[in-house]
Every structure is written in C-alpha cells, then in structure tokens.
Amino acid sequence: MHFDGGLKLAIAQRSSAGQKSVNEDSLGICVPKDEQLTTKGAVAVIADGVSAAEAGKEAAETCVTGFLSDYFSTPDSWSVKRSAQQVLNALNRWLYGQGQNYLQAEKGYVSTLSIAVFKSQTAHLFHVGDSRIYRLRDGCLELLTRDHAMPISRGKSYLTRAMGLDINLDVDYRAADVALADIFLLSTDGIHDFLNSSRMQAIISDAGDDLDQACQRMIDDALAAGSDDNLSCQLLRIEALPLEDAGDVYRKLTALPFPPPLSAGMVVDGLVIEDEIHASPRSQLYKVYDATADRHYAMKTPSANFNDDPAYIERFILESWVGRRIQSEYVIEVIDPPQTPTCLYYLSAFEPGKTLGQWMTDHPQPSTQQMLDIILPAAKGLQAMHRRDTIHQDVKPDNILIGDNARVKIIDFGSCYVAGLAEIAVPIIRDRVLGTAQYSAPEHVLGRRPSTKADQFSLAAIVFEMLTAHKPYQGRLENCTTTAAFTRLEYISASHYNPHVPLWLDAALCRALSISPELRYNDISEFVHDLQFPNPVYSKDNFQPLLSRNPLMVWQGISLILLICLIWSLGH
Structure with a gap:
C-alpha cells in the first residue's frame, strides 16, 4: 500500500515482584513487521492484577495476552476504537464469568488495564483502573489517564472500575496526537504511587536513548522510596512517523502506470479483453477472459483523465483493497490477478x-x-x-x-x-x-x-x-x-x-x-x-384522527372546555 511503513518506535519494558513473593503485574508490546503496522498499529499493554482478588495474576495475564492476540485478529477495515472495544468487552465478560465461581466478584478475576495503540500519527488510549499512561514532550511529563479509584484511608483505596469487576465495562478512551521524539510511559501503581512526575521525568531524561536503563532505574528508585507493591513500566519513543512527504506518497501511488486504451483482442497480463461493459469519465469496465483458469472477469481501469491526480489514484487503489475485505454472497467479489500486474487495474467476478x-x-x-x-x-x-x-x-x-x-x-x-x-x-x-x-x-x-x-x-x-x-x-x-x-x-x-x-x-x-x-x-x-x-x-388505527378512534373522549374533552368557558364567563 502507498501508506505502508514509516512508523518507528524504540521500546523497553520491565516488571518486578518487588517485595512481594508473586508478581501479579503483566505487560506486553507488539510492533508488527508487515502491513498490520499501518492498518492496526503498534500496541503496548500493561495490567495490574488486583491483590485482593484470588485470581488477580491470571486476570492480568489474560488481559495482556488476550488483547494482543485478539486485537490483531479483528478486520483491518475496523477503526482502532471499534476493534479494541470489541476485544475488551469479550475479555471482560470472560473474566466476570470466571469470577462468578467466587463468593464475591471482586475476589475473582479482576485487573486494571491500560493500552496504547500507535497508528499513523495518533495514539489511541484505553484505560480502566489505576495503572497509568503518560506522555513526555518537550521536557513535560503529562498524565493522559485518570485513576478509577476511591480513597478509603491514608495510602489505601479501592477500584471503582476494573476488568472483570462488573458485567458492563466502562473504559476511558482518548485519542492523543503523536509527534517525533514523544515518549509514552505506561506504569502500575507500584511505581507512580512512589515516584512523582518530576522524578520520573528526570529518570527518563537522564537515561537519554537508553530506555531499558530508564525502566530499571524507575523500579530501583520506587523500591528505594518504599514501594511495597509489584512494579512495572513500559517506555515507547516515537522515532519516525509515517509518510510526511507528499512526493514519497506520489511516487508510491504512481509505481504502476495507467493501462493504455484497451479494445477487444488486446491482452493485459494474460487477460484477453473481450468487450467494454461500461465507461464513464472516471473509469472503464471490461469483460476479460483468463485462458489459464478458463474464467471470465470484470476488469476496472482508471480514466486517463486522472493520471497525474494522486487523490484519484489513491481512491482507485483503495477500491480493490476494500473489495477484498468484504466477504458476502451479496457483494461483488474482488479477485486477485493471475499475474503480477504491470499496470493499474483490478479484477472482480464477472456476473452476467x-x-x-x-x-x-x-x-x-x-x-x-x-x-x-x-x-x-x-x-x-x-x-x-x-x-x-x-x-x-x-x-x-x-x-x-x-x-x-x-x-x-x-x-x-x-x-x-x-x-x-x-x-x-x-x-x-x-x-x-x-x-x-x-x-x-x-x-x-x-x-x-x-x-x-x-x-x-x-x-x-x-x-x-x-x-x-x-x-x-x-x-x-x-x-x-x-x-x-x-x-x-x-x-x-x-x-x-x-x-x-x-x-x-x-x-x-x-x-x-x-x-x-x-x-x-x-x-x-x-x-x-x-x-x-x-x-x-x-397500524391504520394510529393514522386515524382521534375523533374516529375515540369519539367519546373527543366529545368529553369539548364538553369540559365549554364548561370551563361557561364558569369563567359567569364569574365575570
């Protein structure tokens, strides 16, 4: 695709049980190497299993592995928000269902969850619980999420929202712009409850390009500050953003030339032109025959009127991309060409x-x-x-x-x-x-x-x-x-x-x-x-006048109005 590539991230993550015997935090990062980096984006996920829940560790691990697996299985045509919410709702229902095996739901499969999806020039943030997402830009560390927790005493609070806590999931969503050199920090409360924003910002800045060192330093400093919880953090730095140069886009769009004027008997990539089905100022449609497969196709070609119009060419290229992703007997099927195309066109099933x-x-x-x-x-x-x-x-x-x-x-x-x-x-x-x-x-x-x-x-x-x-x-x-x-x-x-x-x-x-x-x-x-x-x-009754549907009510109403008018006139 003409908009492939461009997004590059430097990543690091660390997790430690700290003073606890079991680490109930879970975290993961996935940066696809193929077209999915463009269509689905790169994903960072961090979860903190609730300590009071007997299956908190399992809940956190399920959130991270389940999301990273299922998100990339959703259709490429879906928006990030729709894909993520679909997966999160399914994960929450499963966790809540598992938690019903416990006498109290909050004692079952409960976890916080914070997710950052980096797609094109936007970070899509999903958050529930008291893990956090920050953005460091121009020396300022900004908190992009809000904690879903209610303080009950000094140093103690309970979660008002979390994965698996309720059958209905309420997730905060935010789309944040992304710029070169931005650094995103995801952390659990074992770190940010013991290190303030200034300290975390200083650690990241002092580490320079070494994000691994910054992650480890945050854990060490939080422990030194008295953290008695599990400690986990992730750092992602934006190294490059997709296709900011219009010339690069135009070169990709025009990699394939427009086909020449076609007529019956001509051959394009092994496909014999048999007839022109339709022509308009924007495109042409031909009936073509593939002798190798013994099958007819419909070939759509772009109009030569737009051979220097990148917006038109992009729209034409996306037509076949869209068609390949709609699988329905009631939508025309887009066919992969039998040979690597030497010019710009796409094929669909031929339906007389x-x-x-x-x-x-x-x-x-x-x-x-x-x-x-x-x-x-x-x-x-x-x-x-x-x-x-x-x-x-x-x-x-x-x-x-x-x-x-x-x-x-x-x-x-x-x-x-x-x-x-x-x-x-x-x-x-x-x-x-x-x-x-x-x-x-x-x-x-x-x-x-x-x-x-x-x-x-x-x-x-x-x-x-x-x-x-x-x-x-x-x-x-x-x-x-x-x-x-x-x-x-x-x-x-x-x-x-x-x-x-x-x-x-x-x-x-x-x-x-x-x-x-x-x-x-x-x-x-x-x-x-x-x-x-x-x-x-x-129904017909609902379209009839009130007089036809209920004449008694109409005359009673008229009588009441007349009575009121009579009483009013006698009083004056």
Whole structure:
C-alpha cells in the first residue's frame, strides 16, 4: 500500500515482584513487521492484577495476552476504537464469568488495564483502573489517564472500575496526537504511587536513548522510596512517523502506470479483453477472459483523465483493497490477478445480468414482493459492509446488480468510507467522492461525518422509486446544498403516487427517509423488517384522527372546555 511503513518506535519494558513473593503485574508490546503496522498499529499493554482478588495474576495475564492476540485478529477495515472495544468487552465478560465461581466478584478475576495503540500519527488510549499512561514532550511529563479509584484511608483505596469487576465495562478512551521524539510511559501503581512526575521525568531524561536503563532505574528508585507493591513500566519513543512527504506518497501511488486504451483482442497480463461493459469519465469496465483458469472477469481501469491526480489514484487503489475485505454472497467479489500486474487495474467476478436501474425501466410497476426480492439481498450486502466498518456511500440503482441467475449483488467501491483507513494520515488531500445526488443522504451533501444510516436513506430512496416511479421529496434532493434547503423539503407519501402501498410500509419509508439521521432506524435490518411485516406502531388505527378512534373522549374533552368557558364567563 502507498501508506505502508514509516512508523518507528524504540521500546523497553520491565516488571518486578518487588517485595512481594508473586508478581501479579503483566505487560506486553507488539510492533508488527508487515502491513498490520499501518492498518492496526503498534500496541503496548500493561495490567495490574488486583491483590485482593484470588485470581488477580491470571486476570492480568489474560488481559495482556488476550488483547494482543485478539486485537490483531479483528478486520483491518475496523477503526482502532471499534476493534479494541470489541476485544475488551469479550475479555471482560470472560473474566466476570470466571469470577462468578467466587463468593464475591471482586475476589475473582479482576485487573486494571491500560493500552496504547500507535497508528499513523495518533495514539489511541484505553484505560480502566489505576495503572497509568503518560506522555513526555518537550521536557513535560503529562498524565493522559485518570485513576478509577476511591480513597478509603491514608495510602489505601479501592477500584471503582476494573476488568472483570462488573458485567458492563466502562473504559476511558482518548485519542492523543503523536509527534517525533514523544515518549509514552505506561506504569502500575507500584511505581507512580512512589515516584512523582518530576522524578520520573528526570529518570527518563537522564537515561537519554537508553530506555531499558530508564525502566530499571524507575523500579530501583520506587523500591528505594518504599514501594511495597509489584512494579512495572513500559517506555515507547516515537522515532519516525509515517509518510510526511507528499512526493514519497506520489511516487508510491504512481509505481504502476495507467493501462493504455484497451479494445477487444488486446491482452493485459494474460487477460484477453473481450468487450467494454461500461465507461464513464472516471473509469472503464471490461469483460476479460483468463485462458489459464478458463474464467471470465470484470476488469476496472482508471480514466486517463486522472493520471497525474494522486487523490484519484489513491481512491482507485483503495477500491480493490476494500473489495477484498468484504466477504458476502451479496457483494461483488474482488479477485486477485493471475499475474503480477504491470499496470493499474483490478479484477472482480464477472456476473452476467443487468443493473437495478435497467431492471426498473423494464418493470415500471413492480409488486411489493418483487421489490423485496431485490431489496432484501441488497440490504444484506450493505450489512456485510457495515460489519466491516465500511459505508458504501453511493447506493443507487446502477450500483445494484441483478444477475441472470436472479442473484443480487452490491457493486462499486469507489465512494466507500472505511473507518480503519480514515485513521491513516496521508500528506495529500483525499478524494471525497459524493454519491449520486438523487439518492444521497443529506449528511453527505452537508459534509458531515458519515454513518451507516446514510446507506439506509439511499436504500429507502430506491424502494420509494421502485414502488411509485417517482423520486422521494418530489426529486428535489439533488437541488439541496444547505441545511435550510433540506429542512424545507416535505415528504410526499408513497401512497399518494401508488394507492396500493400500505400505510405501514409507507410509514417505514418515511422514517428511513428522514432528513435527520437521528430519526431513522438504528440499523438497516430494522428498516427491511418493517418493509416485510406491519409494525403495530404504523397500524391504520394510529393514522386515524382521534375523533374516529375515540369519539367519546373527543366529545368529553369539548364538553369540559365549554364548561370551563361557561364558569369563567359567569364569574365575570
């Protein structure tokens, strides 16, 4: 990848039982050597098993080994926060479950935990308990976490939050910027309860480049200061940050040349061009044949109009990266090329068929069931992308493929937002490709942070058009560019155009097409469920005037108002 490499860390760690017979601290650092250093980052973890807990040592070790193992097993497309929280919640549930074998939960598997994940130019910090994370920058040692402990007497306290203490885990999260020469310190209370910030800062500064010496010195000085607990610390110094030079990025992006203009009969890396499927100002799509595998593929190539545009090239390269990480029968499959590419393109499975846009032209008045037969698998494809922290951002009829075998697939990753990639800084202005205006959620146009609810809006717009042959909001979405313009839009009922659309289905569309994302369904699955089954909330009774639903209550209310008015008039 063009953003590989660049992050370099100098690391050191030490742990000692101190005056205790057993060391219940645990710590670990993992700095991957491959692409995971870019997509997942480097990780430092420190844990302090609670002494009062009988399985504190086991809890601390489980926290460290479990996190380092499971974090790097989460999808590369996930954000650091999502990956870490998923792993931490699972670890906490396991520790809490194990602790139920003890009469008191706090006597079981309980541990503090502090984690620093260094990805691109950010340190993602996760913390629960009273271990700590500091950052030393420009001679100032700053505490970046807060202790979750309540003092009960001099020198004694109890933890208010810890791993395994409760079934519900509340972890502090913070994203801290990273600069060259920053030093991050992770420590347990056996050290920072006996050495103040000034002393720890002096130890690190005096040691210079020797981080191992600094770690050992901190343990020795804390023991000399009377520490009677286990002592552990980690030091990580930022030696280099990823790709700060735009020229380096451009050279990586242009390592492969654009392919020449292609026509039927030409051969590219053993692939025979058979036909042009589609062409637009941004790309071309060809049907190609691989004689070795006896298989057809679809080949997407970049437009020559952008051969000197690094933002466009990055977006094109990321399309195949995204596609390879979405494993779903409802999303088009991206294929590894049979030979090492000599120019820029990517391959996907070739699926004979037509787009939903073409299908809608042939079926101007589909039944509700015909609509569901297409929308349900399309929604499953979008859900598969959302599970990978990926938002399609350009859901429209032309990006839903209906195969000759009636299988439905989501296609085109050119506008995708991937949370894990968005965290990786690059020294170029990234290409922000908006979806098609007629189907785009307002937040795309307004430049707000995207969410999966944007894809829900677009899917609902497609359903509306399928059932009514009209676009929602009278087709005025594409003319709105401001918040004020969107708020002036008025939803016109689908049943206004098509009286065969049930009220409950129309209500589901109205909710999914809400201008404000907060008013939409929490998940696409809830939306498609309400497309299939009448939601009692949207029953016919709930849409009738109060006079029709409960005339007695209406007349009683009117009588009461008249009585009050009469009494008031007599009194005056």
